[in-house]
Amino acid sequence: MPINSVELWQHFAESFPEYIKEIAVSLLPIAAFFGAFQVISLKLKKKTLYKILIGIADTYIGLVLFLTGANVGFMPAGNYLGQMIADLPYCFILIPIGMIIGFFIVKAESAVYVLMEQVEEITSGAISGKAMGLSMSLGVAASVGIAMIRVLTGISILWFIVPGYIIAICLSFFVPKIFTAIAFDSGGVASGPMTATFLLPFAMGACQAVGGNIVRDAFGIAAMVAMTPLIAIQILGAVYKYKSRAAEMAEAVPAAYLDQWGEDDIIEL
Numbered sequence: 001m002p003i004n005s006v007e008l009w010q011h012f013a014e015s016f017p018e019y020i021k022e023i024a025v026s027l028l029p030i031a032a033f034f035g036a037f038q039v040i041s042l043k044l045k046k047k048t049l050y051k052i053l054i055g056i057a058d059t060y061i062g063l064v065l066f067l068t069g070a071n072v073g074f075m076p077a078g079n080y081l082g083q084m085i086a087d088l089p090y091c092f093i094l095i096p097i098g099m100i101i102g103f104f105i106v107k108a109e110s111a112v113y114v115l116m117e118q119v120e121e122i123t124s125g126a127i128s129g130k131a132m133g134l135s136m137s138l139g140v141a142a143s144v145g146i147a148m149i150r151v152l153t154g155i156s157i158l159w160f161i162v163p164g165y166i167i168a169i170c171l172s173f174f175v176p177k178i179f180t181a182i183a184f185d186s187g188g189v190a191s192g193p194m195t196a197t198f199l200l201p202f203a204m205g206a207c208q209a210v211g212g213n214i215v216r217d218a219f220g221i222a223a224m225v226a227m228t229p230l231i232a233i234q235i236l237g238a239v240y241k242y243k244s245r246a247a248e249m250a251e252a253v254p255a256a257y258l259d260q261w262g263e264d265d266i267i268e269l
Contacts, residue, residue: 008073015072016064023063031056070197078198082205086151094206095148102144102225103137105198111189112136119182131236132182139232140190143224144199150217151207157220164227171234179237183230191226199225 034052038044044052085094106112116129146160172180199221207218 012068012072016068019064019068019071023060023067027056027060027063066193070193074197075201078201079205079208082202082207083209086206086209091152091210094152095145098148098202099141099145101202102199103141105194106133106137106140106190108194109189109192111192112186115182115185115189123178127178127182127240132186132233135232135236136186136190136229139228139230140225142232143228144221146228147199147203147221147224148206150220151203151212152210154212154217156216157223161220161223161227164231168227168230168234171231171238174241175234175237176241179234179240183233183237186229186233187226190229191222195222195225 034056038049082094085091085097112133116132119127119132120129149155150157150160168183200218203218203221204214207214212218
């Protein structure tokens with residue numbers, strides 16, 4: 001871990017050329033296949049071709065910057081932070097701090113915002129993006145809290161994963177199908193790059209500080225983060241279903257009174 005900004009910049013400068021080469025090698029086959037199909041069969045117009053080439057260039061630059069920042073700065077920072085908090089005399093504070101980090105780290109996932117906008121657009125606002133985002137944040141916060149309990153106690157992940165998925169599957173029989181579909185998508189979205197680059201190193205650093213087994217106790221946090229949004233979003237679906245039925249019953253009561261009095265009955269005051 002660099003001790004000052006000068007060493008940190010040197011570390012970035014040394015690692016940056018390596019990731020430039022790695023990403024170039026990774027994207028080269030994709031670009032080569034696209035070029036071959038363009039020549040043989042696609043025959044795209046120049047305007048469309050320029051857009052695709054600009055997109056490939058943006059992808060290359062973004063991946064280089066992301067991987068350099070994540071591997072050189074973000075992951076070591078998460079590992080160091082986990083070690084420092086777990087070394088405190090009252091190490092149990094790792095649980096609420098981890099839950100707070102998990103609550104807000106969802107808001108840094110770009111894919112979460114894409115999913116929220118798509119769901120709100122498809123449902124014409126019937127499913128609020130804010131409510132969905134809050135449900136995902138609460139779910140991830142709960143999963144990170146459970147993961148920190150595992151780090152401190154060494155409880156097997158099976159005691160959480162198996163009951164959690166049983167609850168998620170049982171809820172799918174009682175909530176609207178669209179919420180079940182959204183829930184399973186949100187689980188994959190929530191366990192995105194931020195989870196892999198910060199929460200996992202955070203758990204590994206904490207586990208290392210308390211002297212636990214890193215492979216057994218720290219790993220699995222991504223599985224926990226992918227599971228809890230399934231439950232949270234489906235609970236949101238149950239609440240939505242309850243409110244919808246209550247609204248339908250409230251609308252049905254005046255209609256029943258109208259049927260009782262009849263349409264031709266006029267009350268003069």
